Amino acid sequence: MTIANDPSDLRPGERTLKxxxxxxDGMGLAIIGQIRSPWSNGNCPKNxxxxxxxGGPFAVEIAPAYREGMLGLSVGDPVVLLxxxxxxxxxxxxxxxxxxxxxxxTFALRSPARPNPxxxxxxxxxxxxxxxGVLQIDAxxxxxxxxxxxxxxxxxxxxxPPDLQG
Amino acid sequence: MTIANDPSDLRPGERTLKxxxxxxDGMGLAIIGQIRSPWSNGNCPKNxxxxxxxGGPFAVEIAPAYREGMLGLSVGDPVVLLxxxxxxxxxxxxxxxxxxxxxxxTFALRSPARPNPxxxxxxxxxxxxxxxGVLQIDAxxxxxxxxxxxxxxxxxxxxxPPDLQG
Numbered sequence: 001m002t003i004a005n006d007p008s009d010l011r012p013g014e015r016t017l018k019x020x021x022x023x024x025d026g027m028g029l030a031i032i033g034q035i036r037s038p039w040s041n042g043n044c045p046k047n048x049x050x051x052x053x054x055g056g057p058f059a060v061e062i063a064p065a066y067r068e069g070m071l072g073l074s075v076g077d078p079v080v081l082l083x084x085x086x087x088x089x090x091x092x093x094x095x096x097x098x099x100x101x102x103x104x105x106t107f108a109l110r111s112p113a114r115p116n117p118x119x120x121x122x123x124x125x126x127x128x129x130x131x132x133g134v135l136q137i138d139a140x141x142x143x144x145x146x147x148x149x150x151x152x153x154x155x156x157x158x159x160x161p162p163d164l165q166g
Numbered sequence: 167m168t169i170a171n172d173p174s175d176l177r178p179g180e181r182t183l184k185x186x187x188x189x190x191d192g193m194g195l196a197i198i199g200q201i202r203s204p205w206s207n208g209n210c211p212k213n214x215x216x217x218x219x220x221g222g223p224f225a226v227e228i229a230p231a232y233r234e235g236m237l238g239l240s241v242g243d244p245v246v247l248l249x250x251x252x253x254x255x256x257x258x259x260x261x262x263x264x265x266x267x268x269x270x271x272t273f274a275l276r277s278p279a280r281p282n283p284x285x286x287x288x289x290x291x292x293x294x295x296x297x298x299g300v301l302q303i304d305a306x307x308x309x310x311x312x313x314x315x316x317x318x319x320x321x322x323x324x325x326x327p328p329d330l331q332g
Contacts, residue, residue: 107232116316
């Protein structure tokens, strides 16, 4: 499979993958739910901090088949959300974002454009309702309707580098 | 697609998805590299902390097509690795790990068994060599050869809940 690649849509210094784009078999993703947010193309905040400052409401809606997986989640828990940035191009390997002095590799950026557009956000649960599948969260910087892939408990003991742990 | 599901291989209280397992089209993953570690089935540490205590060497090898994406990564940087736990079952939605008093939903656990077995690890870069594609890292709790999906810079400003930031 080759992802569309428009050479005219590059900033100076940006580069795309040379070899097209090979997807691996047997690693298909399941959509476990979707993001609910006020954001759509044109009004989306740049990052989680900006989303938090501008305000919600924000939620994750878990699909019926996956709601039993919410057992043990509690109000106040910090969690990691993994979600799929469907609109992002996947072939940019060097990028020239406006806030950087020089072109930078995709793996040194948090840009949505990346070979696997899986985003992560560390958020807090404001409510947990297994019956409706709704988890209200403190902030999210993703479009309304974004597919959610996973929720994991956030643990300071492993999710903060040891030398930065309080 | 339905993932194999052996009902005899469940602990008391564990539950599997009722509806089989539907994979979404158009969300295939690319393998950007692989983990190098001393771990294989039978000797793998339970988590990153244990891996760090037991010691390496540990590395990520980036595949040739993706090495330009390393531009801007520096020794000492904390990064988030996303990798694919190929061996994990994907249909467990409630699990009964030995360290828990009662069965717990998959989304409240860091277990590798989950609908999308995408793991995340926050690690530090010990060396960066774009020519060979090798990134030495301080620790990893994944098997040797595990497929890598993404590398992102770890940022305290978004990857630690605001009220826990120092």
